[in-house]
């Protein structure tokens with residue numbers, strides 16, 4: 001498409017602020033400004049923005065009352081108080097620095113900008129390169145490196161401020177289950193949440209296939225757990241369920257909770273994807289979006305902590321959106337000495353289909 005426009009939300013603060021107050025390497029230290037800096041450095045090196053189809057966007061500047069759509073006043077004030085003090089911890093694995101409140105608020109503004117630009121037809125698709133991540137954040141408490149729930153907050157903003165009452169599908173490809181997003185829309189008939197996530201089948205955790213939603217939202221919370229060690233050949237199996245469900249649900253907008261922590265070199269996740277998986281994912285989801293939601297598709301960055309892989313994974317998605325060829329970098333041509341997970345994934349897929357066929361005509 002000649003006149004295609006892709007909006008990329010960037011801001012230098014994401015590449016410089018909210019430095020974790022720890023010596024490396026502990027888990028929380030991976031959520032740091034270099035995640036964005038390394039992506040922007042790469043874009044500069046390859047002169048990405050010389051491509052006039054790519055439009056730089058800045059986060060929307062928002063007031064605190066917008067955050068109150070998604071979070072309690074007490075929780076928002078707590079983040080602000082600790083940020084004013086200059087340090088602290090809150091919830092499960094959320095560190096606070098002097099920058100946290102302002103940067104987390106800017107991340108919400110970045111997600112809003114990305115999605116709003118798509119629904120207003122300013123751009124065809126968009127990608128918000130924001131941090132800290134959001135998909136674990138709960139209404140009353142941050143969790144798992146997430147301060148404010150960027151995606152949930154964006155949807156609540158669309159409803160309240162823009163009176164947008166159309167159907168939205170969220171597809172979450174972060175390595176972890178987005179329990180925060182699931183919490184917001186568990187009973188909501190207008191928001192479908194589909195999460196593919198690494199799952200501990202021995203110990204168990206949230207994100208089971210039978211968490212299907214409640215009331216009007218029943219059947220619209222869909223969890224596709226996968227075993228650790230999954231690779232490029234196995235990753236896209238979930239489309240056998242996602243594809244028919246998106247065609248039946250007919251969302252007006254698709255939002256991708258875009259985590260890159262299933263990447264093989266990620267220090268947190270345990271899967272074995274290369275950047276090729278993110279390219280193939282984008283090709284497939286774009287095709288569906290073009291058929292069901294007039295191409296309205298927005299990627300919002302969540303996790304993903306490999307400073308080697310992030311630039312290539314983000315670029316893979318941009319290439320996919322531009323309908324261009326993508327070649328993964330040579331260093332990713334590796335052989336992983338793990339037993340194939342395909343049999344296990346097909347079993348999960350079949351049992352999930354059994355659970356979903358009562359709720360969706362196109363699932364058999």
Ligand SMILES: [Zn+2]
Nearest residue numbers: 174175176303
């Ligand atoms: Zn994650």
